[in-house]
Amino acid sequence: MDIYDFIVIGGGMMGAPCARYLAEAGHSVALIAAPEPADVQSWTGPLGSHFDAARITRHVAADADWALASARSIARYADLEARSDLRIFHETGALMAGPVEGPLADWTRGFRDVATRVTGATLIDTDDARSRLGLALPAGSVVSHEATGGGWMDPRAMRQASQALAAEGGATILPLHATAREDSTVTLANGTRIGADHVIVATGPHTASDGLLPARPALKVWARTIAFAELSEAEGARLADMPSVIWVPEGWDYDLYMLPPVRYPDGRLYLKIGGQVDSPRIESAADMTAWFRSGGDAAVADRLMTEMRAVLPGLAIERSTPGPCAVVWSATGYPYIERLSDRVTVLCGGNGASAKCGDEWGRLSAIAATGGRLDGEGYACDFRAVWA
Numbered sequence: 073m074d075i076y077d078f079i080v081i082g083g084g085m086m087g088a089p090c091a092r093y094l095a096e097a098g099h100s101v102a103l104i105a106a107p108e109p110a111d112v113q114s115w116t117g118p119l120g121s122h123f124d125a126a127r128i129t130r131h132v133a134a135d136a137d138w139a140l141a142s143a144r145s146i147a148r149y150a151d152l153e154a155r156s157d158l159r160i161f162h163e164t165g166a167l168m169a170g171p172v173e174g175p176l177a178d179w180t181r182g183f184r185d186v187a188t189r190v191t192g193a194t195l196i197d198t199d200d201a202r203s204r205l206g207l208a209l210p211a212g213s214v215v216s217h218e219a220t221g222g223g224w225m226d227p228r229a230m231r232q233a234s235q236a237l238a239a240e241g242g243a244t245i246l247p248l249h250a251t252a253r254e255d256s257t258v259t260l261a262n263g264t265r266i267g268a269d270h271v272i273v274a275t276g277p278h279t280a281s282d283g284l285l286p287a288r289p290a291l292k293v294w295a296r297t298i299a300f301a302e303l304s305e306a307e308g309a310r311l312a313d314m315p316s317v318i319w320v321p322e323g324w325d326y327d328l329y330m331l332p333p334v335r336y337p338d339g340r341l342y343l344k345i346g347g348q349v350d351s352p353r354i355e356s357a358a359d360m361t362a363w364f365r366s367g368g369d370a371a372v373a374d375r376l377m378t379e380m381r382a383v384l385p386g387l388a389i390e391r392s393t394p395g396p397c398a399v400v401w402s403a404t405g406y407p408y409i410e411r412l413s414d415r416v417t418v419l420c421g422g423n424g425a426s427a428k429c430g431d432e433w434g435r436l437s438a439i440a441a442t443g444g445r446l447d448g449e450g451y452a453c454d455f456r457a458v459w460a
């Protein structure tokens with residue numbers, strides 16, 4: 073049986089950076105990284121939250137810890153790009169807008185507070201957002217605009233860069249999935265067993281139900297629908313200066329997010345919109361597979377497209393399509409990053425916002441897994457896991 077210092081299970085936004093940090097620190101590492109399925113209809117392995125071409129990245133957040141993790145991760149994109157020769161970051165700018173009153177008033181106060189303390193972010197008014205950025209946001213919204221330092225990042229490029237640099241650091245990348253863990257011995261889908269001093273479990277939306285941790289973490293896994301609006305080249309060019317946008321539509325009590333035009337692997341340009349609170353829960357791998365195979369909920373996608381048109385007056389769309397995704401909410405609002413025993417560390421709970429800052433969560437988990445403390449890392453949160 074091959075034996076390593078560390079096995080990381082899950083090579084997504086948090087697990088791949090964890091493996092990179094451990095390998096670059098000189099440890100022997102195996103990263104068990106199930107690939108992204110080419111065809112979900114025939115795929116029976118695990119799925120993930122990052123199978124897409126773009127994720128919003130921004131310094132501004134409604135919470136100082138999230139802002140710190142994002143700032144540290146964004147500051148490392150250039151190094152990762154230079155060393156991997158992959159383009160991760162697209163600096164289109166990022167905007168957040170929220171109401172002053174109502175159930176989201178605290179959220180708005182939170183990001184306004186962070187924005188005023190973050191270099192590069194300015195508060196603008198909704199007239200400004202309309203005339204300069206073409207965005208028709210609800211009147212009276214508080215608007216932060218991060219003209220530089222925010223935009224979108226390519227999660228597949230981030231995964232590829234992190235895995236490639238982990239391999240360069242000596243890690244063994246195993247492109248299949250783990251089916252079981254007993255202490256620090258892990259069984260792979262092909263029946264092989266590998267061992268380590270310590271195992272980090274970072275299996276994204278599967279962590280709540282795959283039995284790879286000693287107990288079930290308190291996580292809510294939501295089946296969310298996103299909508300893609302295909303644009304002509306001319307419309308894409310018209311919207312080329314658009315920032316990433318997070319906003320609360322008039323009278324709503326949750327926020328939506330939208331990305332600027334992004335060229336997808338099929339060669340076409342799409343705007344993407346997401347945000348939903350009434351989505352079904354995913355409780356098992358079977359639920360996950362069924363949800364991804366369903367292609368998402370067309371009625372939710374229609375609702376999202378209505379809001380996209382409202383915020384982008386005059387938008388010309390060739391066609392729109394729904395898409396499925398799975399987001400994972402923790403009980404604390406922060407990822408769970410905790411060394412549970414000499415044998416296992418947990419790394420999960422992206423809270424819908426960890427593609428941009430998975431690199432920092434991976435760094436913290438490498439510290440925790442090697443027996444280090446997180447209380448000197450500058451965060452108010454202790455990242456302790458909560459159990460179901």
Ligand SMILES: Cc1cc2nc3c(=O)[nH]c(=O)nc-3n(C[C@H](O)[C@H](O)[C@H](O)COP(=O)(O)OP(=O)(O)OC[C@H]3O[C@@H](n4cnc5c(N)ncnc54)[C@H](O)[C@@H]3O)c2cc1C
Binds near residue numbers: 082118120422
């Ligand atoms: C539609 C959508 C939009 C989002 N938008 C944003 C955004 O704009 N900005 C942002 O920062 N974040 C965003 N997120 C959230 C972000 O994508 C997640 O927080 C992040 O991917 C979580 O990282 P993770 O490593 O926990 O999980 P994942 O990235 O899902 O990685 C988990 C990995 O583990 C693998 N795996 C699972 N089980 C096993 C196993 N048994 N063996 C081996 N491998 C296994 C999976 O294949 C996957 O590759 C969004 C998420 C969704 C779904």
